[in-house]
Amino acid sequence: MIETVLVSALTSGAVALGIEWLAKPRLEARKDRLLDLHRKRRSFGNQMTTIMLNAAKWDDLDLGVDMPESARKRLREERREADGRIEDAIRKMNAETVDVVFSYAGKRIKETIIGYIFLMQMLMISDRTQAEKRKILLEVTGAAHTWLFSRVWHYKARTKAFLTLMTLLRKYQNGVSDSDSTSSDERRSPGGTSGEIG
Numbered sequence: 001m002i003e004t005v006l007v008s009a010l011t012s013g014a015v016a017l018g019i020e021w022l023a024k025p026r027l028e029a030r031k032d033r034l035l036d037l038h039r040k041r042r043s044f045g046n047q048m049t050t051i052m053l054n055a056a057k058w059d060d061l062d063l064g065v066d067m068p069e070s071a072r073k074r075l076r077e078e079r080r081e082a083d084g085r086i087e088d089a090i091r092k093m094n095a096e097t098v099d100v101v102f103s104y105a106g107k108r109i110k111e112t113i114i115g116y117i118f119l120m121q122m123l124m125i126s127d128r129t130q131a132e133k134r135k136i137l138l139e140v141t142g143a144a145h146t147w148l149f150s151r152v153w154h155y156k157a158r159t160k161a162f163l164t165l166m167t168l169l170r171k172y173q174n175g176v177s178d179s180d181s182t183s184s185d186e187r188r189s190p191g192g193t194s195g196e197i198g
Helices: 001-058 068-096 097-102 107-124 130-149 155-188
Strands: none
Touching: 001 068, 001 097, 001 130, 068 097, 068 107, 068 130, 097 107, 107 130, 107 155, 130 155
16 A cells, blocks of 8 residues: 555656656747747737827828918927838838748738738838828728737638738739839939829
């Protein structure tokens, strides 16, 4: 009886030590990987939120309405700062593309995220007006954020957002390329202008 108890105790101790020495390091490493994955996704989501908040704040705001010149000047400065925050967020997205993409599984998801980040980058260097850029940023980023960061049980909203995002990416990727190409042609043409394309 005593021997049986001792054998059971020794077996339990050996199993516990085995788990402590062998399994626990693996579990800790897996936990660290999961935390890092969620940190990268959270950073990506935060950049999207920055873009949407700053784009929405100045969308359709008319600075030509009757107001004191001092107020108009202050609003213009605030708008420039908001545009700067948007550009900073897009630059950070672009710099972290690899980390963000590899935090998701599935070829289609990776390709769509790359397409979204690429569009954001191309849009910022296009000849569109700042007002046009804000509208597109708000539209595309809103769909991307809903698709990637809505709760899992909101699958209908996520599916709709994904389909919307795919449509917008096709629409604006062609639009940005056409805009840049037209601008280049105009600059090369003797009668062309280098102004913004409306």
